[in-house]
Amino acid sequence: MMHRFANPTRFMRVANAILPWCAGLTVLFLAAGLYLGLFRSPADYQQGETVRIMYIHVPSAYMAMFIYAAMAVSSAMALIWKHPLADMIARASAPIGACFTFVTLLTGSLWGQPMWGTWWVWDARLTSVLILFFVYIGYIALVNAFDDPARGAKPAAILALVGAVNLPIIKFSVDWWNTLHQPASVVTMEGPKIDPAMLWPLAFMAVGFNLYYISVGILRLRGEIAAARIRNLQLGLTHG
Amino acid sequence: MIRIMRLLVTRDLRLALRQGSDAAMVIAFFVITVTLFPLGVGPEPNVLARIAAGVVWVTALLATMLSLDRLFQSDYDDGSTDLLILAPVPLELVVLAKVLAHWMLTGLPLILTAPVLAALMNLPEGGYLVLIVSMFLATPTLSLIGSVGAALALGARRGGILISLLVLPLYIPVLIFAVGAVDASITGLTPRPHLLILGAMLAAALPLAPWAAAAALRHSLR
Numbered sequence: 001m002m003h004r005f006a007n008p009t010r011f012m013r014v015a016n017a018i019l020p021w022c023a024g025l026t027v028l029f030l031a032a033g034l035y036l037g038l039f040r041s042p043a044d045y046q047q048g049e050t051v052r053i054m055y056i057h058v059p060s061a062y063m064a065m066f067i068y069a070a071m072a073v074s075s076a077m078a079l080i081w082k083h084p085l086a087d088m089i090a091r092a093s094a095p096i097g098a099c100f101t102f103v104t105l106l107t108g109s110l111w112g113q114p115m116w117g118t119w120w121v122w123d124a125r126l127t128s129v130l131i132l133f134f135v136y137i138g139y140i141a142l143v144n145a146f147d148d149p150a151r152g153a154k155p156a157a158i159l160a161l162v163g164a165v166n167l168p169i170i171k172f173s174v175d176w177w178n179t180l181h182q183p184a185s186v187v188t189m190e191g192p193k194i195d196p197a198m199l200w201p202l203a204f205m206a207v208g209f210n211l212y213y214i215s216v217g218i219l220r221l222r223g224e225i226a227a228a229r230i231r232n233l234q235l236g237l238t239h240g
Numbered sequence: 241m242i243r244i245m246r247l248l249v250t251r252d253l254r255l256a257l258r259q260g261s262d263a264a265m266v267i268a269f270f271v272i273t274v275t276l277f278p279l280g281v282g283p284e285p286n287v288l289a290r291i292a293a294g295v296v297w298v299t300a301l302l303a304t305m306l307s308l309d310r311l312f313q314s315d316y317d318d319g320s321t322d323l324l325i326l327a328p329v330p331l332e333l334v335v336l337a338k339v340l341a342h343w344m345l346t347g348l349p350l351i352l353t354a355p356v357l358a359a360l361m362n363l364p365e366g367g368y369l370v371l372i373v374s375m376f377l378a379t380p381t382l383s384l385i386g387s388v389g390a391a392l393a394l395g396a397r398r399g400g401i402l403i404s405l406l407v408l409p410l411y412i413p414v415l416i417f418a419v420g421a422v423d424a425s426i427t428g429l430t431p432r433p434h435l436l437i438l439g440a441m442l443a444a445a446l447p448l449a450p451w452a453a454a455a456a457l458r459h460s461l462r
Contacts, residue, residue: 079455127412134409141405145396154459155392158452159406162388169413 008225011085015218022218026211033204041197050114051198057107058186059206060100063213064132065167067097071139072164075157085221087153088228090160091143092220096213098136104129116180124173125181128166135163149231244329245337252341255314262310263345267353270303274357285362292361293371293422299357300350300375301382301411307346308386308407309393309400311338312457316394321461331454339380339387339450347379363422370425370435374418377438384442384449385410391456414441 005011037055044051071090078086108126109119120126139159146152174183185193186202194202256262277295278288315321324334354375355368363371389407393399421434 127416131409131412134405138405138409141402142392142396145393145398145402147397151395155396155456158388158456159392162410162452 006083006085008085008088012222012225015221019215019218022211022215026208026215029204029208029211033201033208036204037201041201042195047115050111053107053111054198055201055205057104057111058202059209060107061104061129062206063209064097064101064104064129065170066210067093067100067213068132068136068160068164069167071097071160072167075160078153078157079161087157088221088224089217090157091153092217092224093213094136094140094143096216096220098133098140100209100213101129101133101136105133121180123179123181124177125170125179128170128173132163132166132170135159135166139163149227241329241333244327245333248324248334248337249341249344252338253344256310256341256345262307263349266303266307266346267349269306270299270350270353271357273299273302274361277361288362289364292358292363293367293419293426295361296354296358296363296371297415297419297422300354300379301408301415303350304346304379304382304386305404305407305411307342308390308403311342311387311390312394312460313390313399316460321457325458325461331457332450335387335391335450335453335457339383339453342387343380343383347375347383350379351375364426366428367422367426370431371422373435374421374431374438377435377442378414378418381414381438381442381445382411384445385414387453388449388456391453391460394457394460414438417441 005014033055037052041052041055043049071093074083074086074090074093077083078090105126108129112121113119139156142159143149143152143156173179174181186199274295277291281287281291312321315324325331327334351372354371358368358371386403386407389403389410392406393402396402417434417437421431421438424434425431
């Protein structure tokens with residue numbers, strides 16, 4: 001299975017077939033999630049209407065970590081099996097993940113101002129997510145730092161794996177330290193601790209963001225593969 | 241194997257010391273940058289005492305980072321890296337030897353100067369011992385993590401800035417716990433948990449960092 005799709009052409013044929021469905025479903029899920037979240041879910045008894053920021057904040061925080069995990073896994077695959085597409089998937093994912101991380105920080109900050117009375121606190125959760133953002137930036141910089149684009153692939157893969165130590169720190173930061181950020185309430189050992197009326201829009205948004213990641217990821221992957229082909233053609237012209 | 245590693249360490253030390261200015265430059269940077277803070281935030285003793293540990297540590301971090309490019313770059317430029325890869329010891333141990341030499345040339349001098357600079361910054365009495373202990377525990381970790389960044393950035397455009405982008409985010413946890421240890425001891429709490437975590441980071445970086453750095457080093461010659 002893994003090696004069958006090592007061929008970019010074969011992979012892209014499947015990916016291109018999936019793409020319109022993914023894009024359509026993204027729109028559907030995001031529309032449903034936003035409708036449920038903004039109009040059909042109750043306001044919080046403490047937070048009032050600002051609780052609705054959570055419907056963007058929580059899914060994008062989840063995506064920020066999910067995409068990094070995906071990058072780390074595909075980097076490991078690229079290093080271990082020299083899988084040609086794994087490198088490209090990691091590289092195509094990085095800017096999307098960086099954007100989700102930025103959205104997480106931004107919405108968190110907008111929520112923090114009315115709720116905590118401050119745009120930013122240096123608690124463990126916020127700081128570790130900020131570090132995640134820096135790691136994304138470093139990864140993107142490293143990928144683009146070499147004159148021969150193929151040369152950056154392996155260093156970037158190593159960096160992605162080194163930076164993965166940050167993921168468990170983010171996840172457990174709210175348990176290990178006393179943070180202003182509230183502890184986990186959606187994914188816990190005892191099941192979700194929030195009301196279904198709020199859980200459903202959250203779930204729709206999370207699925208929608210995931211589909212968005214897949215759609216944009218396929219588009220970016222298409223760009224990466226085209227760029228690699230152009231490079232090879234140019235090499236063929238100059239050396240042939 | 242031990243003999244070869246010792247040879248590598250002495251080679252690096254000799255190269256750096258014959259050139260002379262390398263270690264001295266790091267210290268000069270450390271001293272000058274710390275001096276900027278009293279001038280920048282004003283010389284009130286209480287303010288300085290409050291930020292002393294943080295300033296000394298942040299500056300030590302930057303000094304270490306600036307010295308990273310010489311870790312592999314000169315070997316890479318003159319082709320010694322090819323020979324080091326062919327050496328009869330695993331490349332991981334070669335990296336470890338080079339990191340050790342790097343630490344002796346930057347970490348040790350930083351530790352020796354730090355108390356003097358802390359005195360300039362008016363660090364409260366109770367903090368000195370813990371400052372030195374935390375530096376002994378954490379500066380090797382900085383060199384180790386730095387070796388990964390330096391190896392990854394080999395052959396890149398604008399390698400120096402790239403190293404800082406790669407390495408500084410990974411330095412943040414070290415900084416947090418090192419400063420936490422000093423602050424705890426000043427306020428009369430026990431610095432023990434912070435120091436234990438610094439020790440844990442060193443124990444984790446010691447086997448993992450040379451491994452990652454060696455992988456990057458091998459790739460850089462492809």
